[in-house]
Each structure stands twice: as C-alpha cells, then as structure tokens.
Amino acid sequence: MQFDQILQYTLSGLSTGAIYALIGIGFSIIYNATGIINFAQGEFVMLGGLFTLSCLEFLKLPLWAAIPCAIAASTLVGMLFERLAIRPLRQPTPINLVIITIGGSILIRGLAMLVWGKDTHAVPSFSGDTPIAIGGATILPQHLWIFAITLIIIAVNKVYFYHTISGKAMRACSYNRRAAGLVGIDVRRMVMFSFIISSAMGAVAGIIIAPLTMTAYDVGVMLGLKGFCAAIIGGMSSGLSTVIGGLLLGVLESLGAGLISSGYKDAIAFIILLLILFFRPQGLFGKADSERV
Amino acid sequence: MAKPIRSGSDLMKRNLLLFAGFSLLVMLAPQFFRGGYLMNVLVFVGINTMLAIALNLLLGYAGQISLGHAGFFGLGAYLSGIMTTTFSMNPWEAMPVAALVVGCLAYLIGFPVLKLKGHYLAMATLGLGIIFFIIFNETYEWTGGPSGLSGIPNLQLGSIVFDTDVKNYYLIWGVTLAVMLFSMNLAQSRVGRALRAVHDSEIAAQVLGVNARHLKVQIFALSAIICSLAGSLYAHTMTFISPTTFGFNFSIELLTMVVIGGLGSIYGSFLGAALLTLLPEFLRGANDYDIIVYGGLLVIMVMYMPGGLVRGIPALFRKIVKREAESGNA
Numbered sequence: 150m151q152f153d154q155i156l157q158y159t160l161s162g163l164s165t166g167a168i169y170a171l172i173g174i175g176f177s178i179i180y181n182a183t184g185i186i187n188f189a190q191g192e193f194v195m196l197g198g199l200f201t202l203s204c205l206e207f208l209k210l211p212l213w214a215a216i217p218c219a220i221a222a223s224t225l226v227g228m229l230f231e232r233l234a235i236r237p238l239r240q241p242t243p244i245n246l247v248i249i250t251i252g253g254s255i256l257i258r259g260l261a262m263l264v265w266g267k268d269t270h271a272v273p274s275f276s277g278d279t280p281i282a283i284g285g286a287t288i289l290p291q292h293l294w295i296f297a298i299t300l301i302i303i304a305v306n307k308v309y310f311y312h313t314i315s316g317k318a319m320r321a322c323s324y325n326r327r328a329a330g331l332v333g334i335d336v337r338r339m340v341m342f343s344f345i346i347s348s349a350m351g352a353v354a355g356i357i358i359a360p361l362t363m364t365a366y367d368v369g370v371m372l373g374l375k376g377f378c379a380a381i382i383g384g385m386s387s388g389l390s391t392v393i394g395g396l397l398l399g400v401l402e403s404l405g406a407g408l409i410s411s412g413y414k415d416a417i418a419f420i421i422l423l424l425i426l427f428f429r430p431q432g433l434f435g436k437a438d439s440e441r442v
Numbered sequence: 443m444a445k446p447i448r449s450g451s452d453l454m455k456r457n458l459l460l461f462a463g464f465s466l467l468v469m470l471a472p473q474f475f476r477g478g479y480l481m482n483v484l485v486f487v488g489i490n491t492m493l494a495i496a497l498n499l500l501l502g503y504a505g506q507i508s509l510g511h512a513g514f515f516g517l518g519a520y521l522s523g524i525m526t527t528t529f530s531m532n533p534w535e536a537m538p539v540a541a542l543v544v545g546c547l548a549y550l551i552g553f554p555v556l557k558l559k560g561h562y563l564a565m566a567t568l569g570l571g572i573i574f575f576i577i578f579n580e581t582y583e584w585t586g587g588p589s590g591l592s593g594i595p596n597l598q599l600g601s602i603v604f605d606t607d608v609k610n611y612y613l614i615w616g617v618t619l620a621v622m623l624f625s626m627n628l629a630q631s632r633v634g635r636a637l638r639a640v641h642d643s644e645i646a647a648q649v650l651g652v653n654a655r656h657l658k659v660q661i662f663a664l665s666a667i668i669c670s671l672a673g674s675l676y677a678h679t680m681t682f683i684s685p686t687t688f689g690f691n692f693s694i695e696l697l698t699m700v701v702i703g704g705l706g707s708i709y710g711s712f713l714g715a716a717l718l719t720l721l722p723e724f725l726r727g728a729n730d731y732d733i734i735v736y737g738g739l740l741v742i743m744v745m746y747m748p749g750g751l752v753r754g755i756p757a758l759f760r761k762i763v764k765r766e767a768e769s770g771n772a
Contacts, residue, residue: 185561188564244505247507249741251697252739253741255737256741258737259734260734262731263731413580416573416576416580423569426558426565427554430562
C-alpha cells in the first residue's frame with residue numbers, strides 16, 4: 150500500500166471528520182443543556198445546504214450573502230422546532246423526546262422534499278476547484294475552507310462557553326438545571342439558546358460540505374448519525390474531545406472505505422458507535438462515570 | 443359514580459369475549475372484500491400487526507425503545523429466503539430455524555445493548571438496524587444485494603399452496619391472532635407484571651426480586667423472534683424480498699404504529715398497524731409525500747395523545763359527552 154494513497158484517504162477523512170465534529174458538538178450542546186438527544190440535528194445540516202442553494206438561485210444573492218441568510222433561515226427553523234414541539238411537550242420522558250425529535254426530523258425532511266424536490270443539487274464551491282498538491286496527495290480549496298471554518302467555530306465556541314455570561318449560564322444548566330434556576334438563570338431561555346446555537350452550527354456544517362458532496366433533502370439522516378457517533382466518542386463534550394472523535398471517525402471511515410470495502414463504509418461508523426456504547430459509554434477520553442448506563 | 447370492582451375471572455371472561463369477537467370479525471372480513479385488491483393490503487395489515495406487537499412488548503410493556511426492529515424482520519425474511527432457495531429447505535423447517543437463529547442472536551446482543559438507557563438505547567438499536575441493512579445490501583452472493591432475492595417458495599399445507607391473497611390472508615391472520623393471544627396472556631401473567639414494574643422503576647422492580655436485566659434481554663429476544671416469524675411469513679407470501687423493505691424508515695414506521703395505536707395495548711398495535719398500512723393506499727396520489735403525514739402524526743400524537751388512539755379516543759369521547767351534559771344543564 151502506497152504512502153500517497155494513505156495520505157490521500159487521511160486528508161479527505163479529516164475534512165469529513167471536521168463536519169462530523171461540528172454536527173457532534175451541536176448534539177452535545179443541546180444534550181448538555183437539556184438532556185435531549187436531538188434526532189433532528191442532521192436535518193439542519195441538510196437545511197443549511199439547501200437554503201444556500203435557494204438564496205443563490207432564487208434570490209440571486211452572491212455567495213457571501215447567501216451563506217448568512219441560509220444560516221439564519223435554518224436557525225429560525227431550529228427555534229420554531231424547540232418552541233412548537235419540544236417546549237409544549239406535556240410528558241417529557243426520554244422515550245417521548247426521542248419519538249418527538251424523530252417525528253420532527255421526518256416532518257422537516259418531508260417538507261424539504263416538498264420544497265426542493267428529490268433531486269440532488271450541486272452547490273458551487275467557495276473559491277474554485279483547482280486542486281492543491283500536498284505531498285503525493287491532492288486536496289481541493291474547499292477542504293481548506295472546511296478546516297478553517299471548523300477551527301474558527303470551535304474557537305468561538307470556547308470563547309462563548311468560558312468567557313461570556315450567557316455561555317457560563319449555559320454551562321451551569323448542563324451541570325444542574327435546578328441549581329442554575331435557583332441562582333437566577335432563565336433555564337428555558339438557555340434551552341432555546343442551545344437549539345439556536347446547534348442548529349446554526351449544523352447549518353454551517355451543511356453549507357461547507359455541500360460543494361464537495363452535493364446536497365439533497367435526505368442527506369441529513371446519515372450525517373446526523375455520524376455526528377452523533379463523533380459526540381459519543383467524545384463523551385458528549387462540546388469541546389475538544391468531540392472534535393477528536395469526529396476526526397477519528399472521519400479518518401477511520403475513509404481508510405476503511407479505501408482499503409477494505411467502500412460498501413461497508415457506513416457500517417464502520419456504527420460498529421464504532423456500538424463498541425463505544427458497550428465498553429466506554431463515558432466516551433473515549435472520559436472518566437468512568439456510569440450515568441449513561 | 444364508582445364502578446363496582448370486577449373480579450379477576452370476570453375481567454378474563456370479558457377479555458376472552460372481546461378477543462373471540464375480534465377473531466370472528468377478522469375471519470369474516472374476506473367475505474366483504476372477496477378477491478378485491480384490499481385483500482392484499484389486509485395481508486400486510488396482519489404482518490405489520492405482528493411486528494407492531496413485537497415492538498410494543500418491548501417498548502410499551504418493558505419501556506425499552508428499539509429503532510432497529512426492521513433489522514430483525516429483515517433477518518428473518520432473508521434467513522428463510524436463503525435457506526429455502528439456496529439450500530432448498532422446506533419453508534416450514536426454515537421458519538423455526540430462522541426464528542431460533544434470530545432469537546439467539548438477539549439474546550446475545552441484548553445483554554450489552556439493554557444495559558443502555560433512553561437516548562443511548564435508541565441510538566444503539568438504530569446503529570444495529572443500519573448494520574443489518576448494510577449487510578443485506580453488501581452480502582450479494584447470498585442476498586442478491588440491492589436487486590433482491592427472488593423465487594422464494596410459497597408455504598404449502600398438504601395440497602393447499604398459499605399462493606393467493608385470500609389463502610395468505612387466512613395464513614397470516616391465523617398466526618397474527620395466535621401472536622395476539624399469546625402477547626395478551628403474557629402481558630397478564632407474572633412476567634407481564636414484572637415487565638411493567640421494570641418500566642415504572644427498574645430499581646424498585648429489582649428490590650422486589652425481579653431480575654430486571656435478564657428479563658429485558660428475554661423480552662428483547664422474544665420480540666426479535668416474533669419479528670423473524672413475521673419476516674419469514676413475509677418472504678414466503680411475497681416470494682421476493684429486497685433490502686429497502688427492511689431499512690431505517692421501516693423501523694420508524696413500526697415505532698409510529700405503536701405510538702399511534704397506544705403503548706402497552708395489543709389492540710392498539712393492531713389499530714396503529716391497520717391505520718399506517720391503509721393510509722398510504724388512500725394517499726396513493728400523494729406519491730412519497732406520505733412521509734410528511736408520518737412525521738406530523740408522530741409529533742401530534744406524542745404532544746396531544748400520548749396514550750395513543752386506544753386511550754385518546756375514549757377520553758375525547760368522554761370529554762365531549764361531559765361538555766354536552768354541562769351545556770344541557772345550563
């Protein structure tokens with residue numbers, strides 16, 4: 150096996166891994182603030198890509214303007230979802246929450262199919278398609294965009310969660326919602342915030358990956374599940390360990406698909422998911438804590 | 443006004459009567475739809491009822507979610523299909539063998555999987571279902587891959603070959619009624635009470651001497667066996683199977699049936715299965731947009747009728763009657 154080939158697989162794995170990481174952090178943020186696994190997370194990834202397409206084609210906006218519009222539109226959907234489905238739930242048991250977020254994701258996907266049809270759509274890349282050679286491998290400018298934007302988002306996240314009042318309040322909710330409420334934090338607002346942040350992050354992930362993989366109404370399912378795998382590997386943290394989880398998953402998947410069999414590419418992620426859940430439910434880097442078992 | 447408390451045997455008599463009435467209706471149904479296209483749909487209602495009951499035993503009684511049940515359904519269908527085509531086994535022998543294999547597999551997987559709770563259990567079973575789906579697609583030397591497996595023989599009893607919709611209707615519904623009766627008995631037995639105890643509080647159940655962990659695994663295996671049986675029957679009535687039937691979407695559809703019908707109610711599972719199987723027939727013009735209806739139904743049911751149709755409709759009815767009475771008094 151040539152080194153060049155492995156390098157190529159690793160590089161492309163890292164870029165998909167970055168996407169998984171972004172989606173995974175979105176999962177973790179909502180989970181930490183509310184205890185909900187939002188099965189609809191992947192749909193925001195799909196919405197990000199498709200809203201960008203609409204802004205470009207129907208509103209004739211330039212790309213730099215289309216992207217913020219798409220993020221805003223997807224975030225609005227996220228807010229509506231929290232407001233209309235999650236908050237009014239009368240019996241918020243884990244099973245009901247699983248079912249309602251699944252129902253919501255099917256509904257969003259179905260409506261997207263109604264709006265954008267069942268075709269796969271191409272989204273133009275941010276800065277051309279001239280390949281760049283690195284060692285014996287080549288990458289596209291879009292890969293660099295993915296790395297850069299992921300890094301920026303992770304940095305912004307860090308600043309938000311550790312250096313702003315509302316970020317600290319959100320962390321307080323994740324430690325103990327009741328105690329957070331007692332010291333005057335509006336827990337409901339924090340829940341709404343967590344949905345806003347994670348749907349915006351999902352949309353960004355969808356926008357930056359769309360030029361590479363194309364987009365369609367049903368891309369959210371798989372991407373969402375892979376993002377969840379990343380979050381599980383990272384122990385549902387909204388920081389570095391989920392990023393590492395995402396990158397690890399991306400690289401393993403890409404190497405597995407390249408060296409073993411491309412048909413089983415998706416199975417790799419789920420086998421990892423099961424192994425982690427069975428043997429290290431606290432995540433690959435977490436301290437033993439049996440809360441999730 | 444308090445109703446007099448019924449004794450246990452009275453309740454059992456009432457349940458038996460209800461079941462006898464239901465069976466009679468089921469057996470007479472072909473008389474009304476003789477030979478029509480609807481017969482074919484009703485065969486599917488039977489298969490889906492079995493599957494919904496299987497999931498309901500796990501979700502409604504034991505309180506453990508599974509988003510991978512389509513995988514066990516598919517495994518039963520493929521095992522039956524492969525044994526009867528590639529190895530020319532008798533379908534009557536293939537069915538129990540498939541059920542046994544699926545049951546053992548589920549029993550073994552059940553230990554690590556059912557250790558997980560809530561969202562984590564949902565994700566793990568979902569992952570399992572997707573892995574099964576990928577295996578159906580990728581092991582094409584056995585399963586025929588995405589293009590499917592054809593030429594699966596029909597079941598045969600003496601000189602009767604189950605190859606028409608009407609014959610299949612009686613075959614499938616015979617088994618479905620047996621599964622219903624078995625499940626209702628199970629629910630009212632000691633095991634059923636132990637399951638409900640685990641549902642309400644696993645710790646309390648364990649304190650009272652219920653081996654919660656083992657019980658959950660056993661019911662998971664039983665549920666998988668019923669799915670496998672339904673899968674085998676599906677394979678032998680359709681004579682053709684392909685992976686798309688057994689994907690993630692179908693697991694969700696099963697979940698929708700159970701939730702819509704009512705968690706922890708066997709007749710509810712039938713209601714949910716019947717509604718969701720007949721609905722696409724009425725939405726035929728709507729193409730693939732029926733997915734929106736599923737999603738909407740799930741959300742609306744969980745929000746406004748968490749007890750499902752079997753409890754929600756009587757409650758709604760009582761509310762209306764009460765309101766009428768009040769407005770009558772005023």
